[in-house]
Amino acid sequence: MDIVDSLLRGDRRALAKAITLVENERPEGEEILREIHPHTGNAYIIGFTGSPGSGKSSLVDALVNQYRMDRLKVGVIAVDPTSPFTGGALLGDRIRMQKHTLDEGVFIRSMGTRGNLGGLARTTKNVARIIDAFGVDILLIETVGVGQSEIDIIKVADTSVLVLTPAGGDSVQAIKAGVMEIADVLVVNKSDLPNANRTRTELELALELDTKRDWRPLIVQTITFSGQGIEELKEAIDRHRNYLQQSGEFINMRRQRIRQEVMDNLEFLVKTSVWEKVIQMDNFEKNVDKILKKEKDPISFAKEVLAELGKTFN
Ligand SMILES: Nc1nc2c(ncn2[C@@H]2O[C@H](COP(=O)(O)OP(=O)(O)O)[C@@H](O)[C@H]2O)c(=O)[nH]1
Ligand SMILES: [Mg+2]
Structure with missing residues (x-):
């Protein structure tokens, strides 16, 4: 298919069109997915989840800058099932991401609600695959909330980042909901606010009680305004990536997903x-x-x- 050849050559318009076909579950979309399959598996996928307003978009934006400094090609998928009108793209996000649109090394796509959340999880997976075939090194996926459907969306990620804040008993809720079990890196964002250290300690204690996993999730404190902790966050993600690769978990995980x-x-x-x-x-x-x-x-x-x-x- 022409469209597949074009997107594999790095044509962004072909990429956008292919995504739309897949999102709309058109027969051409299925054909595209079949043809790109041999070209997938190279992007490292990082998922971000957490309550609305915790700072996921700000962190994704900051990380895009970090990865661009390393000259890596970056893709972003913003999934917002709670926003039927804007198709997932909030005005703030659009403005924030606008500065990246001139950068050939960044591709950003927003996805809103379309039918049920189960369907959204499936299309997100497929959209991720197309952006992967397009040839990004890093793919960041942001989704709202910490419910089962969001967890399903984040299941495509190699590293899952849970974003919390010092306010509103966020950490307690996360601990109760068991979402920490799927998080590989925990971020206490807005660490400029009071009680950031206490939140971190609560999380540390909760992690100590959880002895089921080989990987001990890392905790990073960030302040997106000043950029504090962003490099550390990138390093934490790298460490998890190395762990996956060295332990053999990476290949296990990919097999299990297939x-x-x-x-x-x-x-x-x-x-x-x-x-x-x-x-x-x-x-x-x-x-x-x-x-x-x-x-x-x-x-x-x-x-x-x-x-x-x-x-x-x-
Ligand atoms: N105080 C403080 N506010 C932040 C920080 N990071 C983001 N915010 C603010 O929190 C709000 C929500 O951020 P956003 O990234 O859109 O959160 P999202 O809904 O999780 O994507 C915005 O008003 C941001 O300016 C931070 O480190 N400290
Ligand atoms: Mg957001």
């Missing part, structure tokens, strides 16, 4: 093909009536349908 991905695709295909066949069955509605009148029960009918489908699948 397994999961095949299962997810399979589940999706089976579901849709079963559903297509089921709605074509002529006695389907009749049986629904029977269940309604208590002449039949839903479990037995589902089993009958399965037996019937078994014949057509063979």
Whole structure:
């Protein structure tokens, strides 16, 4: 496909177009994903999660600058499921990111809510793959919140960064919600505010109690206004990256994700093909009536349908 050739050659317009096709779940999008597959796997993916306003965008912005100083090519995906009107891009983010738009070494994409969050997790994964094939060294993904769906989005990341602040019992909530278990680096941003050190100590104590993991998450304090701690954050991410590579975790993780991905695709295909066949069955509605009148029960009918489908699948 032309569009694939162009994006592999570094054409940003082709990249943007390919992303839109994939986001809209068009058949061409599927073809693009198939063709780019051999060119993926080179980008190092870093996920950022945390409450709205904790400073994720500010940190991502600061890190983009850091990586650009090393002349690395950087991609950014901003996922904001809570923002249906702006398609995920808040005005502040746009202004903040505007200065990067002239930089050929930075590619930024915002994604808003489109259907359910499960769908968003799937498209984010695919969009990440296209930007990876385009040839970035580092891909930063920012998502709002710390719920299960956000965790699903962040599951594509090689290193996950959880952003907390000294205010509002953020750390206590994170500890309770178990989100610390998926975080590889913890950031106490807004460390210019009171209680930053106390927040750090709370987190340290919580980490000491968690002995399940080989990797002990690192804690970094940052102040985005002054740039304090940004280099340290980059180093913490690097350390986690080295740990993954040296322990063999990196390749394990990628294998595990491929397994999961095949299962997810399979589940999706089976579901849709079963559903297509089921709605074509002529006695389907009749049986629904029977269940309604208590002449039949839903479990037995589902089993009958399965037996019937078994014949057509063979
Ligand atoms: N005091 C303080 N405010 C910050 C810091 N970093 C970001 N902010 C402010 O926090 C607000 C939310 O930041 P933003 O990066 O948009 O957070 P996001 O919603 O997590 O992406 C903005 O008003 C920022 O200016 C910091 O280090 N200290
Ligand atoms: Mg943001």
